Amino acid sequence: MSNDITLKDVWISFLLFVLVGAAIVFFVFGFSSAGYIAALFDTGSIIRETAVGAGAGLLSAGVLLALYKWTSLEFPDNQYTALIYSLLQKKYGVVTIAAGAGISEEFLFRGVLLGVLAYYIESLPALMIVSVIFMLVHVPQYKGSLTAHGVVLCIGLMLGWLFLLFGTLWAPIVAHALYNGLLGSAMKHALLEK
Template structure:
């Protein structure tokens, strides 16, 4: 409760983009520090793919599929976002100009660069793909705990999403597919949340 009281009543999109920029800066620091002389090659490799368009399409389909799964669970179970200060701020963002764009592209790009491009890519070098995937998916879930506190099932879903996004990165060896999946999922879920709020307001 004390943590909730420290949160502002609203948050500007500029502040949100600054947070996303911090993710990218941290990612670049990790890559620069731990990849040595191969750092520039690694950064370029994150965006090099023999089939960029295919990666984007595959990622987009997976994002749509994951959204469909969440919608299905919503109707079949009592799955819903917990009502806390974090989700309240997110809902406010939905109604800001470029709010949905920020949620989709800002989070999609910055989180993938940090979690998959930097942390997962680094851990794979030291401990292998499978354990690295598990660890990074857990860290990804842990980052979202404050946002979804009050619903353990959603934490499991976020962990599963982290596994899928990491799997896409390992499979394609680039960021296009996980970014496309993340952006698509965030964008669709944001749109659905806004429509749901508007429908509840009307009724």
């Protein structure tokens, strides 16, 4: 596997997440899909929700960065981490990781999978199931670090809780984007110091 990836390829993968999510919504809700998707982006409380999301993203990133600084916690050394480092060095790489994942992953995992599953079963079991799926999707990326898998599970739980709290994607998108952006910037900065 190459240690390089183009921004175009990454954005295509994010687009695939959105298309898969839209297909699932259409399969479940049929011609009511547009209404469901519109409700995910309701702007009635957007200022409050983005503020809460920003606080959650900043706090989560701050805690993780503190753990990296003051403990022996490290990013795993594998081919996927090498791809992330390569991506971060590109112009707009940090923005891609922050905004692309923040929007596409939140749409698929929280807006679609969690939203649809919570429609059929209780919210707490739905939150746990989707958070585990979110962690499993990230297993290759953090292969070699059980702690990193635990962190991803906790982040998934937090993002899902924000979605269940507000019923829209504004808070989880902002939290996810800030979290990824701050971690990506820190990784890029640490790389430049080596």
